[in-house]
Amino acid sequence: MQDERFFYYSATAQLVIDPIEDRVLFVNQEACRLLHRDVIEIQSGRASQLFAPNLPALILFTQELIEKGRGWCDHLLVQSAIGEIRMEVNGRCSDSGGQPQLFLGLQRADDLELLRERSSAERHYLSGIGHWNRVSQVFQEFERENQLLLDAAGDGIYGVEANGITTFVNPAAERILGYRAEELAGRNMHNMVHHSHADHSHFNMQECPIFEAFRDGTVHRVEDDTFWTKSGKPIDVEYTSTPVRDNGFIVGAVVIFRDISQKKTDRKRLLEALAEVEKLKNQLELENAYLQEEINSEFNHHQIIGKSGAVQHILQKIELVAPTDSTVLITGESGTGKELIARAIHEMSHRSNRSLIRVNCAAIPADLFESEFFGHTRGAFTGATNDRPGRFELANGGTLFLDEVGEIPLHLQGKLLRVLQEQQFERVGESKTRRVDVRIITATNRNLKEQVQRGQFREDLYFRLNVFPIESVPLRERREDISLLTQHFLKKSCTRTNKQGLKISLSELEKLKDYHWPGNIRELENVIERQVILAQGPTLRFSDLLARDQQNVARVGEEPDNSVLTASDLRQQERRNLLMALEKCHGKVFGHNGAAQLLDIKPTTLASRIKKYQIDTRLFKPGSSKH
Structure with missing residues (x-):
């Protein structure tokens, strides 16, 4: 009875097997724990089922025990309730009434290997206890002499001996890493806090700059690395590893580190802010370039000058449509001031605090139409060296003025229509859809309705643009405004040419009113500026205007049968x-x-x-x- 108790409560897992009957005769408590099965379950099954994963090895081991009486094996696989376990087995065979019985002692092979390694480490430690004591004294002396500094420092500081074993840790290091000093002391610091890179990949201790200092004896500074806290959270650190010497030999290192997580976050935010500033800067530079272009154009004032009924009618229409976001189509001959009307609408609208972006549709090559209107990404085509916003993006929140809209090629009109309807587009070379809020104003000197009839302009686009039409009348139909316009252009030209005090007599003014003005207001401005430049006295002369009209009449008079010219003749x-x-x-x-x-x-x-x-x-x- 006493022997059975010793067997059952033995510290070693034990089995007694009948190899002939293939039965488990006895099993102790430790074997049940090791196999994660109870006594009844083990004894009710076959012995060979326990060793089923490696049955041939069991048969050979059984034969060895029967023939030699004793045996040892470290590669038997046992089927436990949680999976296969490699066992180290000591066995003995005895006869009981002529029947062999196998007494097996089982131990997990992995556990034994770990115990052997630990035992070896302890022997190594004990053999080098003298050296360890000397190293320990070096670090204890360092810690004692610098205790005030270690306690007051805001940076984390710790010491390691040449094998990476922690010798001391200051309060700041405890706070940053989340460990108490006693939890780190005597343990390998690399395995505790420096075991993995930021991407969770393994960090080999031999590649660590801290341990590199033990080999080359130099100070190592690292500006961006990762330590791991007790809670498993990575922190960004910068550190310095300084070798510690004793009698000329490197016995360890002192590491000073700092948590730079917030610093990196602030730097990232700063870089993102700088990138956003750069993006806005580029956009503002582009807007400024467009605005400078407009300022330097002939129409560099935003007032519509005139008191004629035609002008008053235009102003009334501007006042009606400006507060809305409706699309406006301005028609009229070249030089009648269509752009001035567009600017007046923009300045009287709620979008006046944003830009008016002007696009001369006639000046854009067909192959660059999409890039100019919608922008492009870097590398989208040859010459696209940078990302570039298009005119629609620049006009976002403001007004886009499409001058000479009748010149857009037919095959590109559909793309423009889609953006006008949906207020969204993609840059050339980009799949990202961008949304804009743009008010559209267009102008043309062509008869778009006739172009639609001839199939040269899309009808759906025409109706999309012609929501609110405004006609800019030619100068010959508003002659009463010539006096006001003349005085305005005279003052402007005198300022530009630095000639002050020039005048226009009433008789010369009548000559201006009698002229046909085929070039409209633009021709009037050019004529006055030219005469200001040529003026030798205080009064401007315009005799050549009448001569020009007479020449035109004479040319028409030479062809009395064709005095009325067809559209083809005019072209x-x-x-x-x-x-x-x-x-x-x-x-x-x-x-x-x-x-x-x-x-x-x-x-x-x-x-x-x-x-x-x-x-x-x-x-x-x-x-x-x-x-």
């Missing part, structure tokens, strides 16, 4: 006139002595007409064969 006449101007200016379109100046029309208007008639200006350059 041919306009084309011939452009060719003559380009011939005279040797193909020069813009600037001083250019064709635009000679024709008294806006350079962009001339560019539009050259494109319209498919004229190659290079043919008029000196040395070229003329077409």
Whole structure:
């Protein structure tokens, strides 16, 4: 009875097996715990079922025990209730009434290996206790001499001996890492707080800069690394590892570290803020460039001058439509001030605190239409070196003025219609959909209704633009405004040319009123500026205007049968006139002595007409064969 108690409560897991009957005869408490089964379950089953994962090895081990009486094996696999376990088995065989019985002592192989390693470490430690005592004294002396500094320091400080074992930890390190000093003392500091990188990958101790100091004897500074707190939370740190020497030998290191998590967060936010500032700066620079372009254009004032009934009618329409977000279509001949009307609408609207972005549709090449209107990303096409917002983005919250809208190619009108209807688009080279809040104002000197009938302009786009039409009347239909306009342009030209005191007599003013003004207000401004430049006395003269009209009448008089010209005749006449101007200016379109100046029309208007008639200006350059 006493022997059975010793067997049952033995510290070693034990089994007694009958190999012939394949039965488990006896099993003790520790074996039940190891196999996670109770006594009845183990004894009711076959012995071979326990060793089923490695039955051939069990058979060989059984034969060894029967033949030799004793045996040992470290590779038997036992099937427990929670899975397979590798066992180290000591066995003995005895006869009972002529029947062999196997007495087996079981221990987990992994547990034994761990115990052996720990025993080896203890022997190693005991063999080097003298060295450890010396190292310990070095760090104790350092800690004692610098106790006030260690306690007062805001940075974490700890010491490690050459094998990485922690010797001391200051209060700041305890606070940062969440460990008490006694929890870290005597343990490997790398395994405790420096075991993994920020991405959770394993950090080999031999690659750690702190331990590198033990090998090269130099101070190592790391500005961005990761320590791990007791709670398992990573913290960003910067640290310095300084070797500690005793009698010329490196015995460990002192590590000073600082939590820079907030610093990194602040730096990230700062970089994001700087990127946003840079983005806004680029957008403002683009807006400023557009605005400077507008300021330097001929129409650099935002007042509509005139008291005629036609002007008053236009002003009434502006007052009605400006407070709304309705789309406006401004029609009229070139030079009648369509852009001034657009600016007046914008300035009287609730969007006046934002930009009015003007787009000359006639000057945009078809292959750059989407990029100019909707923007592009870096690398979207050859030459796209940076992200660039389009005109719709720049006008977000403000007004987009599409001048010469009738010049947009038919195949691109559908893309414009979609943005006008949905107020959303994608940059070229980007799949992200962007939304904008833009008020649209358009202008044209063409008859869009006729273009729709000829299939040159989309009908749905026309109706989308023609919500609120305003017609800008030609100057010849508002002659009573010529006096006011003349005085305004005279004052402006005198200021620009630094010629003060010039006047226009009533008789000369009548000459201006009698002139037909095919170039409208723009021609009037150019004529006055030219005469201010040429003026030799205090009074301006305009005799050449009458001569110009008489020449036009004479040319018409030479063809009495065709005094009324068809639209085709007018287009041919306009084309011939452009060719003559380009011939005279040797193909020069813009600037001083250019064709635009000679024709008294806006350079962009001339560019539009050259494109319209498919004229190659290079043919008029000196040395070229003329077409």
